[in-house]
Amino acid sequence: MESLHQHPFVPEPAIRRLPWYLACVQRLRAQGVEYVSSTAISNQLNVDASQIAKDLSYLNIKGKTRIGYEVAELESGLNDFLGFHQCHYAVMMGVGSLGRALMADSGLSRYGLDIVAGFDVNPDVVGTEIGGIPVYDISELKERRAALGAEIAIIAVPVEKVAEVADMCVDAGIKALWNFTPFHIKTSPEITIQNTSIYAHLAVMYNRMEQR
Amino acid sequence: MESLHQHPFVPEPAIRRLPWYLACVQRLRAQGVEYVSSTAISNQLNVDASQIAKDLSYLNIKGKTRIGYEVAELESGLNDFLGFHQCHYAVMMGVGSLGRALMADSGLSRYGLDIVAGFDVNPDVVGTEIGGIPVYDISELKERRAALGAEIAIIAVPVEKVAEVADMCVDAGIKALWNFTPFHIKTSPEITIQNTSIYAHLAVMYNRMEQR
Numbered sequence: 001m002e003s004l005h006q007h008p009f010v011p012e013p014a015i016r017r018l019p020w021y022l023a024c025v026q027r028l029r030a031q032g033v034e035y036v037s038s039t040a041i042s043n044q045l046n047v048d049a050s051q052i053a054k055d056l057s058y059l060n061i062k063g064k065t066r067i068g069y070e071v072a073e074l075e076s077g078l079n080d081f082l083g084f085h086q087c088h089y090a091v092m093m094g095v096g097s098l099g100r101a102l103m104a105d106s107g108l109s110r111y112g113l114d115i116v117a118g119f120d121v122n123p124d125v126v127g128t129e130i131g132g133i134p135v136y137d138i139s140e141l142k143e144r145r146a147a148l149g150a151e152i153a154i155i156a157v158p159v160e161k162v163a164e165v166a167d168m169c170v171d172a173g174i175k176a177l178w179n180f181t182p183f184h185i186k187t188s189p190e191i192t193i194q195n196t197s198i199y200a201h202l203a204v205m206y207n208r209m210e211q212r
Numbered sequence: 213m214e215s216l217h218q219h220p221f222v223p224e225p226a227i228r229r230l231p232w233y234l235a236c237v238q239r240l241r242a243q244g245v246e247y248v249s250s251t252a253i254s255n256q257l258n259v260d261a262s263q264i265a266k267d268l269s270y271l272n273i274k275g276k277t278r279i280g281y282e283v284a285e286l287e288s289g290l291n292d293f294l295g296f297h298q299c300h301y302a303v304m305m306g307v308g309s310l311g312r313a314l315m316a317d318s319g320l321s322r323y324g325l326d327i328v329a330g331f332d333v334n335p336d337v338v339g340t341e342i343g344g345i346p347v348y349d350i351s352e353l354k355e356r357r358a359a360l361g362a363e364i365a366i367i368a369v370p371v372e373k374v375a376e377v378a379d380m381c382v383d384a385g386i387k388a389l390w391n392f393t394p395f396h397i398k399t400s401p402e403i404t405i406q407n408t409s410i411y412a413h414l415a416v417m418y419n420r421m422e423q424r
Contacts, residue, residue: 015419019394019412023371027395030372045396083418084411101313111411112418151421159235160242176421178413182231184257190424194417198408199296199323200231201390205406206295206324207227209363209388212402 010058010081017055020045022078029071037068084112089150090178092118093165094157095125095135098180102154103130116148138165142172151175159183222270222293229267232257234290241283249280296324301362302390304330305377306369307337307347310392314366315342328360350377354384363387371395 010018024044028036038056042049053063061077063069079085092099095118102108103115118135120126126137136144153169155162155177162183169177176192179185182199222230236256240248250268254261265275273289275281291297304311307330314320315327330347332338338349348356365381367374367389374395381389388404391397394411 009423010419012416015416016409016412019409019415020396023374023394023396027372044398046398047396082415083422084415086418088418097316097318101317104309104316105313106309107411108414111414113414152417160239162235175424176417178417182235184232184235184259186256186258192417192420192424194413194420196408196410196413197228197231198410199319200228201406201408202320202323202325203231203294203296204224204227205364205388205390205404206298206300207222208404208406210295211221212387212404 008058008060010055014055014058015082017047017051018059018078018082020047021052021056022075022082022084025069025071025075025078029075033071035068036071036074038063040068082111084110086112087114088112088152089114089116089148090152090154091116091141091145091148091150091174092133092154092156093138093141093169094155094161095120095122095130096156096158099154099156100130102156102180103133106131113152115154116150117144138168141168145172145174153177155179155181155185157181220270220272222267226267226270227294229259229263230271230290230294232259233264233268234287234294234296237281237283237287237290241287245283247280248283248286250275252280294323296322298324299326300324300364301326301328301360302364302366303328303353303357303360303362303381303386304345304366304368305350305353305381306367306373307332307334307342308368308370311366311368312342314368314392315345318343325364327366328362329356350380353380357384357386365389367391367393367397369393 024041038049038052041052059077059081090113092103092115103118115133119138119141120135121138125135128135153174157165159181162181166177166185166187170187170191179195182197185193236253250261250264253264271289271293302325304315304327315330327345331350331353332347333350337347340347365386369377371393374393378389378397378399382399382403391407394409397405
């Protein structure tokens with residue numbers, strides 16, 4: 001992945017908070033607000049003002065005394081840092097219920113993710129298009145990957161196939177796996193793995209509801 | 213929410229690992245394996261065998277010396293504890309791209325979540341059905357919530373509407389909010405909030421890719 005400048009190192013908990021700040025300033029800009037203090041952001045979120053100031057200082061964004069942050073500048077600084085304004089190409093591995101749903105979610109493109117192809121083994125879906133995105137046989141991944149420009153693979157195959165599909169992706173030149181399955185992928189350390197186990201989140205939510 | 217027995221307290225990091233073990237034992241059962249050791253599970257996942265044994269002991273599941281865990285028993289114990297075999301009714305707040313995708317994802321019902329209605333303000337979708345699930349005007353939430361039996365609201369509305377919609381849900385008697393937006397919801401402490409900010413995960417993944 002090319003970038004115009006090297007990003008500063010930011011700890012993961014801070015990175016996870018940055019989209020909250022972005023959501024907050026997008027809302028303020030829509031309301032016509034020009035400047036915002038970390039205290040005002042703090043009042044809208046559940047985060048200390050000093051933590052907000054520290055998180056933003058990683059991005060070299062600093063507020064002005066008594067004025068605060070310029071909303072438009074803060075919004076574009078956050079979008080730039082978070083990579084939501086860049087285009088990242090991805091392939092969808094597994095075009096079942098969840099895979100199909102993610103391909104149809106145009107919201108992802110607003111956050112810089114462009115799904116350019118789906119791959120599956122099911123002859124009923126191979127050769128079709130979902131939301132204008134073609135679905136190919138999974139055996140074609142390696143020959144098509146580079147031409148598609150995809151460095152990210154979204155994994156939404158059945159649990160028993162995840163290990164094999166992850167290996168195929170790495171072999172085809174994929175650099176990052178966005179894993180939506182509950183299976184814990186083991187691969188080489190140079191591959192980025194992001195687990196978004198929505199079913200694990202469900203389990204945590206059910207458990208908390210029972211504890212109350 | 214009623215349950216036949218009080219669940220033991222399990223720390224959240226352990227709860228998050230349990231679905232990995234479940235995915236692993238489901239795969240083993242499909243392969244006809246009857247017994248598995250924590251060492252064998254450890255070899256498939258990136259988790260220490262001693263951690264696995266500790267996590268499972270919270271559920272009062274103990275392996276037998278030299279034999280290990282009975283696969284079928286482990287699978288049903290995990291499913292029971294995780295609540296994936298119970299039926300939890302939910303409403304979808306916001307039937308845009310992501311909301312529509314989640315309503316169409318039949319995979320959620322396999323994990324105990326049954327979306328029984330959608331709510332939106334858009335006259336083009338109100339009155340329609342998505343995957344057989346009716347969509348109502350958001351103003352009808354309070355009068356319909358109890359009859360629907362829904363205690364969970366999935367939030368997928370635009371960022372600037374999240375705070376207002378969360379308040380409406382709580383006012384209508386919702387007990388848990390599953391928040392898919394990047395907005396950080398503040399509400400009363402007796403409401404369970406589960407954030408699944410898939411866009412924040414994207415940001416973390418982009419950032420890690422750049423750092424390599």
